[in-house]
Amino acid sequence: MFLFRILTRTSGFPERFWFRHAQTHKDPPWFDHHYFQLIYLQKTTKIHAKNWDAGHNLKSHKMETEILARIQFAFTIAFHYIYPPLSIGLGLIMVFMEGMYLKTGNKQYEVLTRFWLKIFAITFGIGVATGIIMEFEFGTNWAVYSRYVGDIFGSALAAEGLFAFGLESAFLGILLFGWNRVSTKVHFISTIGVFLGSMFSAVWIVVANSWQQTPAGYHIVGEGFNARAEVTDFWAMVFNPSSVDRIIHVWQGALLAGAFLVLSVHAYYLLNGRYVEISKKAFKIALGIATIFSLTQLLSGHSSADGVAVNQPAKLAAMEGHYEVSAPADLYLFGWVNNQTQEVTGLKLPGGLSFLVHQDFKEPITGLNAFPKDERPGQVNAVFQFYHIMISIGMFLIALTLYASFLWWRGNLFEKKWLLKIFAFSVLLPQIANQAGWFAAEMGRQPWIVYGHLRTSEGFSQEVSSNQILFSLIMFFIVYTILFLLFLYSVNKKIKQGPYDETKAPNEFLKFV
Amino acid sequence: METILGLDYPTLWYLVVGLLFSGYAILEGFDYGAGAWHLFFKKDLSRRIAINAIGPLWDANQVWLIIGGGALFAGFPVMYATLLSSMYIPFMLFLMLLVLRSSAIKFRSAEEMIWWRKTWDIIYFASNTLISFLLGVVLANVLQGLEIGENYSYKGGMFFSFLNPYAIMVGLTSLSLFMTQGAIFLLLKTEGRLYARLTFLLKKSMIFFLVSFAATSLYTLVFLAGVTDKFREFPVFFVIPVLAFLAVANIPRLVSKKKYVYALIFSSLTMAFLLMLVAFQLYPVLLPSKISPEYSVTIYNAASSQKSLGIMLTIVAIGSPLLAGYFLFLYRTFHGKVKLDDTSY
Numbered sequence: 001m002f003l004f005r006i007l008t009r010t011s012g013f014p015e016r017f018w019f020r021h022a023q024t025h026k027d028p029p030w031f032d033h034h035y036f037q038l039i040y041l042q043k044t045t046k047i048h049a050k051n052w053d054a055g056h057n058l059k060s061h062k063m064e065t066e067i068l069a070r071i072q073f074a075f076t077i078a079f080h081y082i083y084p085p086l087s088i089g090l091g092l093i094m095v096f097m098e099g100m101y102l103k104t105g106n107k108q109y110e111v112l113t114r115f116w117l118k119i120f121a122i123t124f125g126i127g128v129a130t131g132i133i134m135e136f137e138f139g140t141n142w143a144v145y146s147r148y149v150g151d152i153f154g155s156a157l158a159a160e161g162l163f164a165f166g167l168e169s170a171f172l173g174i175l176l177f178g179w180n181r182v183s184t185k186v187h188f189i190s191t192i193g194v195f196l197g198s199m200f201s202a203v204w205i206v207v208a209n210s211w212q213q214t215p216a217g218y219h220i221v222g223e224g225f226n227a228r229a230e231v232t233d234f235w236a237m238v239f240n241p242s243s244v245d246r247i248i249h250v251w252q253g254a255l256l257a258g259a260f261l262v263l264s265v266h267a268y269y270l271l272n273g274r275y276v277e278i279s280k281k282a283f284k285i286a287l288g289i290a291t292i293f294s295l296t297q298l299l300s301g302h303s304s305a306d307g308v309a310v311n312q313p314a315k316l317a318a319m320e321g322h323y324e325v326s327a328p329a330d331l332y333l334f335g336w337v338n339n340q341t342q343e344v345t346g347l348k349l350p351g352g353l354s355f356l357v358h359q360d361f362k363e364p365i366t367g368l369n370a371f372p373k374d375e376r377p378g379q380v381n382a383v384f385q386f387y388h389i390m391i392s393i394g395m396f397l398i399a400l401t402l403y404a405s406f407l408w409w410r411g412n413l414f415e416k417k418w419l420l421k422i423f424a425f426s427v428l429l430p431q432i433a434n435q436a437g438w439f440a441a442e443m444g445r446q447p448w449i450v451y452g453h454l455r456t457s458e459g460f461s462q463e464v465s466s467n468q469i470l471f472s473l474i475m476f477f478i479v480y481t482i483l484f485l486l487f488l489y490s491v492n493k494k495i496k497q498g499p500y501d502e503t504k505a506p507n508e509f510l511k512f513v
Numbered sequence: 514m515e516t517i518l519g520l521d522y523p524t525l526w527y528l529v530v531g532l533l534f535s536g537y538a539i540l541e542g543f544d545y546g547a548g549a550w551h552l553f554f555k556k557d558l559s560r561r562i563a564i565n566a567i568g569p570l571w572d573a574n575q576v577w578l579i580i581g582g583g584a585l586f587a588g589f590p591v592m593y594a595t596l597l598s599s600m601y602i603p604f605m606l607f608l609m610l611l612v613l614r615s616s617a618i619k620f621r622s623a624e625e626m627i628w629w630r631k632t633w634d635i636i637y638f639a640s641n642t643l644i645s646f647l648l649g650v651v652l653a654n655v656l657q658g659l660e661i662g663e664n665y666s667y668k669g670g671m672f673f674s675f676l677n678p679y680a681i682m683v684g685l686t687s688l689s690l691f692m693t694q695g696a697i698f699l700l701l702k703t704e705g706r707l708y709a710r711l712t713f714l715l716k717k718s719m720i721f722f723l724v725s726f727a728a729t730s731l732y733t734l735v736f737l738a739g740v741t742d743k744f745r746e747f748p749v750f751f752v753i754p755v756l757a758f759l760a761v762a763n764i765p766r767l768v769s770k771k772k773y774v775y776a777l778i779f780s781s782l783t784m785a786f787l788l789m790l791v792a793f794q795l796y797p798v799l800l801p802s803k804i805s806p807e808y809s810v811t812i813y814n815a816a817s818s819q820k821s822l823g824i825m826l827t828i829v830a831i832g833s834p835l836l837a838g839y840f841l842f843l844y845r846t847f848h849g850k851v852k853l854d855d856t857s858y
Contacts, residue, residue, distance in 0.1 A: 121619070122619065125572075125615060125616075125618075125619045126619075128572065128575070128615065129611065129612045129615040129616065130612065132575070132579060132582075132608065132611055132612075133608045133611075133612065135579060135582050135583065135586075136582060136597060136604060136608055138586065138593075139586065139593045139594050139596070139597030139598060139604075140597040140598055140601050140605065141598070142594075143595065143597070143598035146586065146590055146593055146594035146597075147590050147591050147594045147665075149590075150586055150589075150590020150591070150593065150594070150817060151587075151590065151817040151821045152821070153586070154583065154586040154587025154588065154590055154593075154817065154821075154825075155587045155817075155821055155824055155825050155828070157582075157583040157586055158580065158583040158588075158825055158828060158829075159828050160583065161576065161579045161580035161583040161584075162580055162583075162829065162832035162833070162835075162836060163828075163832055163835070165576055165579055166573075166576050166580070166832070166835065166836045166839055167839065169572045169573045169575070169576045170573045170576070170836075170839035170842070170843045171839070171843075172572050172573070173568075173569030173570060173572060173573055173843050173846075173847065174569070174842075174843065174846055176569065176856060177568060177569040177847070177857070178569070178846055178847075179854075179856055180854055180856075181846050181847065182846060221818070225664050228590075230817070230818040230821065231818065231820050231821045231824065232820065234820075234824050461594075461598035461601070462666060463598055463599065463666050463667040463668075464598055465671075468601050468602060468671060471602065471605075472601070472602075472605040475605065475609055476609070479609055479612060479613065483612070483616060486616065486620055490620065490623055493623075
């Protein structure tokens with residue numbers, strides 16, 4: 001239906017054209033009468049409304065602009081966030097692989113490094129390209145917000161560019177094209193440089209976002225339109241109450257995303273009996289990383305949630321669908337929240353949330369009803385679901401990696417075909433968890449864009465019309481779809497080709513191994 | 514207001530932002546310029562060499578845009594927000610072209626099919642040309658001013674009002690200057706027949722540049738009200754346009770002597786001087802309002818707090834030597850003619 005909406009908006013024909021079309025011709029099966037009748041009704045009522053209340057139309061227009069701006073931001077940031085975690089995660093894996101090569105002199109590790117470098121190049125490239133859009137989208141679509149937070153947010157972005165991005169991009173050239181131009185050691189240093197740069201990037205971006213969640217080290221200057229936040233204490237701003245927890249959480253999520261990509265690809269090779277020797281080596285490196293960080297991710301997640309309980313109680317309540325003003329809160333394994341009746345149906349551990357936060361099943365937790373309706377998240381069920389998707393995947397990854405590590409210790413890891421089959425598809429899981437976690441965090445912050453200070457409905461660019469945003473949104477949608485297909489195609493091709501040509505000279509390669 | 518060397522913090526930050534955007538124009542100037550020549554090379558091998566000439570460098574050069582944008586956001590959030598939201602469609606096109614351009618570099622040589630490479634070649638050429646042109650359009654509109662009303666609200670048109678005759682002239686000038694810069698850079702990176710062809714193309718682009726530069730300068734002097742006032746006030750600064758003209762005049766001289774390294778330096782200096790001219794002309798205004806001067810965005814009403822600017826000047830003081838170090842190392846590693854190997858695009 002969305003597609004039709006775009007068509008009717010952009011084709012230049014008024015909706016009535018489509019409406020009439022539907023009446024005079026035999027309708028194709030995909031034609032939805034009710035939808036067009038609805039548009040027709042809306043149109044006429046709007047004109048009617050305009051006649052007696054000019055303000056009504058303006059208000060609905062503003063709401064449309066806000067919703068489109070939010071859809072565009074969500075779409076572009078979610079798409080962007082597919083790639084940087086992979087780059088960070090693959091960065092660490094490549095540091096390990098190249099380090100092993102330098103240490104042992106085993107050519108197999110060099111082959112692995114070069115292979116993963118090819119895939120890293122693609123993810124990094126798309127990550128940078130889509131990241132630049134994010135940097136400027138604050139200004140284009142969130143002008144009021146940009147003026148409000150520029151003093152704070154800007155310095156984090158500037159620091160990111162200068163300290164992190166400069167490092168990674170300068171060394172990227174050497175990493176990708178420098179094999180024949182610099183010594184192996186310098187190349188290894190470049191690999192570390194790119195990895196550290198991408199880690200620092202994450203730090204500054206998460207600092208900026210954390211400040212939006214839990215503002216600190218600032219004061220508000222001016223009033224009304226000219227109000228803005230100014231830094232009073234830089235380090236308090238950087239180390240605001242949630243930033244450290246969230247940086248670690250984001251780092252580990254990214255490292256898991258990279259590790260599971262490597263696990264998936266090499267599990268696929270092992271299942272097909274290709275590149276068995278090197279795949280076992282790579283699989284073990286990635287499994288080690290994945291096991292450690294899926295366990296520590298649980299700890300950092302817990303610590304992060306404790307922070308949310310103190311700093312953003314409305315968000316915590318939304319995450320577990322907890323409405324009562326002050327009562328022990330349950331912990332759901334899964335469930336469905338009805339925001340109207342304020343009921344949650346699902347499997348729960350009574351008082352579980354109270355226990356996790358206060359180590360006591362009876363301790364009350366502030367519920368959603370303690371906040372006025374316009375100061376708490378509206379999409380409670382969405383926050384609940386995203387949060388629980390993240391948690392469930394996290395738990396599953398812990399079980400998976402622990403079991404695999406146990407088998408590794410027993411020495412029969414690569415004999416379990418069914419386990420390798422799960423690993424072959426496991427790449428999707430940390431990706432979904434990362435996305436879901438961010439959606440829970442951002443939707444749980446609503447209706448605020450800066451928690452407690454600026455509303456999302458006040459933050460967008462007032463002078464940009466909904467048609468302009470629709471234009472850019474369609475443009476992004478088309479280009480990003482193509483980009484995503486290209487990404488899948490080229491990564492798939494690289495995986496199919498493999499680290500080296502097995503058919504041509506299997507013995508030749510093994511000779512110098 | 515605190516000062517360093519007699520300059521207050523907003524002025525210093527104005528210089529920092531100016532420096533960053535000059536760096537962006539100079540470094541990405543030859544990247545975009547090299548791309549704008551892409552379809553002028555007929556053979557697939559020539560095109561691959563041209564892409565690989567900027568291959569290891571363009572990602573690092575692009576950092577200047579990212580830092581420049583960050584610096585504008587950090588130091589002058591009002592300017593950042595007002596400019597980007599006013600010129601919404603041009604900036605969205607610019608960003609989309611950047612994405613297309615980087616995808617073209619990444620994916621062009623990944624397949625051997627002729628249709629694949631041809632499509633990417635066209636996308637690459639078109640995106641580079643349009644980016645170079647759009648940057649000039651944005652600059653011209655900033656110089657002319659926008660319809661900024663009360664509370665920095667934009668009252669003007671969506672897209673076509675930005676493409677006024679002056680903007681098109683400045684756009685062509687920036688395109689031709691980037692093409693000149695790109696051709697000189699490629700001359701340093703290539704040999705053989707491609708080199709010979711580039712010497713021929715460089716002459717064409719210099720003529721293109723000189724014509725559009727002369728026309729734009731004339732138009733500026735005649736039609737843009739008050740551009741000369743500043744120089745009457747501070748005659749010392751007349752040295753900037755003089756230096757700019759000398760730098761422009763020096764490029765053909767050095768090219769005819771085949772001193773391409775110096776030619777590249779002087780075409781870079783041309784960009785720097787021209788941007789300095791714009792910066793001096795505008796100062797202390799960042800974005801003039803066409804409606805009333807009191808609505809203009811200036812470095813004082815747009816600036817972040819003293820405290821924040823102080824922090825960021827410290828960040829720049831620490832960060833820029835590091836960045837200079839990375840760049841020196843990178844450019845030293847990849848100096849000399851392009852040699853294709855298995856890691857090339």
